[in-house]
Amino acid sequence: MSNPPSHELVFLNHSKVQWLYTMEETAEMMNSNLKLNSRDRAVLMKTPFLNGLGSSSLVGMLSAMSVLSLASRTSIFREGEKPDAFYCVLSGYVRLYRLSHEGREADIQICGPGETFAECLLYGGDRYAHHAQAAENVTLARFDMQAVRDLADEQKDVARAVMTSLSRHLLNSMDCVANDRLFTAPQRVANYILARCPVDGGPASIRLPFQKSLLAGMLGLAPEALSRAFSTLRKTGVTVRGRAIQVVDVAALRDI
Amino acid sequence: MSNPPSHELVFLNHSKVQWLYTMEETAEMMNSNLKLNSRDRAVLMKTPFLNGLGSSSLVGMLSAMSVLSLASRTSIFREGEKPDAFYCVLSGYVRLYRLSHEGREADIQICGPGETFAECLLYGGDRYAHHAQAAENVTLARFDMQAVRDLADEQKDVARAVMTSLSRHLLNSMDCVANDRLFTAPQRVANYILARCPVDGGPASIRLPFQKSLLAGMLGLAPEALSRAFSTLRKTGVTVRGRAIQVVDVAALRDI
DNA sequence: GTCGAAATTTGATCGATGTCAAACCCGCCT
């Protein structure tokens, strides 16, 4: 196979780009010290943000991007800072939260692989509206905001990707408000489980992708409340061992 | 002044358009039976959605739009229906809410003049995600979704308006989650009041733009809880009589 | 495998808010 200089990348189609940036010299193009493994790469490309982009836009986005790995608990940005980038989670989980005056923290969102955060600041406020912290060891794609703004001004498909991403987030966020206001802790947990079970009514088993304390925050609960919710659900046929959850009858869970 | 035929409108600048659509013949262009009074018109034009549009895009948006007036309590759309339009409130207030299995309702958002709702379905899900109901007599601008999608594909400024609107909504919605999880009823009420007071620390008085029961829903409270929150705030110098709220010392409220 | 730290569970308690019912007040209409 040939090795085209990187300035020709704009003329390549999607799959070639995907193949190409596994090579050493594309690291420079992406303006980063990255070593993306294949799983992270696959996640990145399936993001609503990059997913359906033409090759020219895709290369643009990749140029606006860098990859970083952070240890668990590392702060990604803080509320009130000037936003210069938004992020896409490639692996691990990120916690978005806000602090009360007295220092209590409340999670606003938990972002997993493929999810984007802080992209609302592309056209929204002029300060990060919350803290972002690695909840585990994470790999992130970091997008320079001004660069993406410029790209979105130029290319329709980028603008469309932004709109799609924002729309999804908004729907999720409104769902979150509704869930908090409408359901009790066991109901929220049941909903979480149901959303991750096969649709039919039989038995099912799933595995939590993260610690229970993260799930608690995601559902707006203290860890103790989540624990108690699980134990309430035992009488509905839910068994929990570590991260493994077994459901005797999925249909029965729906009635909670 | 001359009276150009409407197909020339695309070449007019913003202010001319603004003047023009006061005239009878533009009603037809807007594909609606509208009689927009001047207040509603001003609200409409200041919307992030129409606000910075070039005249060509503006005309396009106005063509995709119709105006409707609804009596209090009228349903605008229902959860699960196929979305064909999104809306902008011109006057009055609209309640977005979801129902639990047992029929309890939880407000997700209260939309006032200038606010847009359901625009997340432009690129989001394929069903309305909640019910929308007129909380008072309202005037709405109704935008045909497919028409706006087409416009956004064509014209950058429309796409940008969509992104701006979505971004704001997302920030609001995340704020809402944070407020619910972080603050008690009196604190949320205090925050609401503070957000509508002059910034300095002295006395202030504001007037609620709607019934208290609406405010309660907006803050995720039962009306009784709102009432009690107000009475808790009395000892912090907050006096409430009907829709009028007086604050002795704005700075003191901040410490709640 | 073992050890130690961290996460989770459990118990006890408390405060906050929803719910239901009744009293009250205010706006509005005649």
Add this chain to the structure above:
DNA sequence: AGGCGGGTTTGACATCGATCAAATTTCGAC
């Protein structure tokens, strides 16, 4: 001015979930 009715307040109560502390389990590193 009077009176009707919806919105609001108040009271009593039940429930949910937060908090603190202690016991227990799990997980990761060596």
